[in-house]
Amino acid sequence: MIVDVFRELNRDVLSLIKRAYLADPVRYAYLYYDITYYPEFTEAYLNVVGNDIVGYLLIFRGLPYTAIHIIGNAPLNALNETLLNNHLVIHAETEPKHVNYLVNKLSSSGVVSLSRGLTMICWGNHFKEFVIRGNVTIRRLSINDIDEFLKIKNIQGSRISKAEALIRLSSPHWHYYGLFTNNELVAIAGTYLKLPEVWAIGDVFTAPNYRNRGFAKAVVSAITRDAINANAIAMLHVDEGNTPAIKVYGQLGYIAVQYFTWLRFEHNS
Structure with missing residues (x-):
């Protein structure tokens, strides 16, 4: 089930996001943070199976560019329904086929560059x-x-x-x-x-x-x-x-x- 967070925002959706964040703060930090503190700049779409989030698409417009997080089995079709500006920075933790889909989609209208990054933590x-x-x-x-x-x-x-x-x-x-x-x-x-x-x-x-x-x-x-x-x-x-x-x-x-x-x-x- 695909959930448009701000269209269907209710206590159950918020509880689902918070539970996922508390179970894995690193994976869900940006989703939880942007929804909590900067909702006016944020769009979020969840892929929910049962009571679990199996992927999400997060779009944040509070910067000079549009920042996008694509995590897991994210609902990429939502990108077709949203207006994107001329400069995107995308953080993708997802299967190569989804990255290839993005590259093909974006290459038709601009220049795409790719690099690999590491998330590192200390505690x-x-x-x-x-x-x-x-x-x-x-x-x-x-x-x-x-x-x-x-x-x-x-x-x-x-x-x-x-x-x-x-x-x-x-x-x-x-x-x-x-x-x-x-x-x-x-x-x-x-x-x-x-x-x-x-x-x-x-x-x-x-x-x-x-x-x-x-x-x-x-x-x-x-x-x-x-x-x-x-x-x-x-x-x-x-x-x-x-x-x-x-x-x-x-x-x-x-x-x-x-x-x-x-x-x-x-x-x-």
């Missing part, structure tokens, strides 16, 4: 904290750091507005750490999803002149420590080809639990 006593030595300071960022934060985002090539920066540095859903040397912010890592059971970590960046010094490892360690202390699973996604990052995350106690496919789509102009 409890698996965590191995990394403490960096030297004349550096690592701390959680606040709105008082907005100028330095905007500066490093510009260096990263991810220019954001001051209003967006204020949201990220003050919202309970975001949680940034930074590493400072000589009062300059040179490395960051943050969460973009925080739930009691799982935190998703991303936006890991070190300014080019400060790389290969362990700075990214140090800020990821700091934010992972906060997740562990909150009794949550720390989760991150990394490109399969990013061997240095995978090695660093492994040294912090992260283990790979899921391969997935990243599809990026740009519509023909």
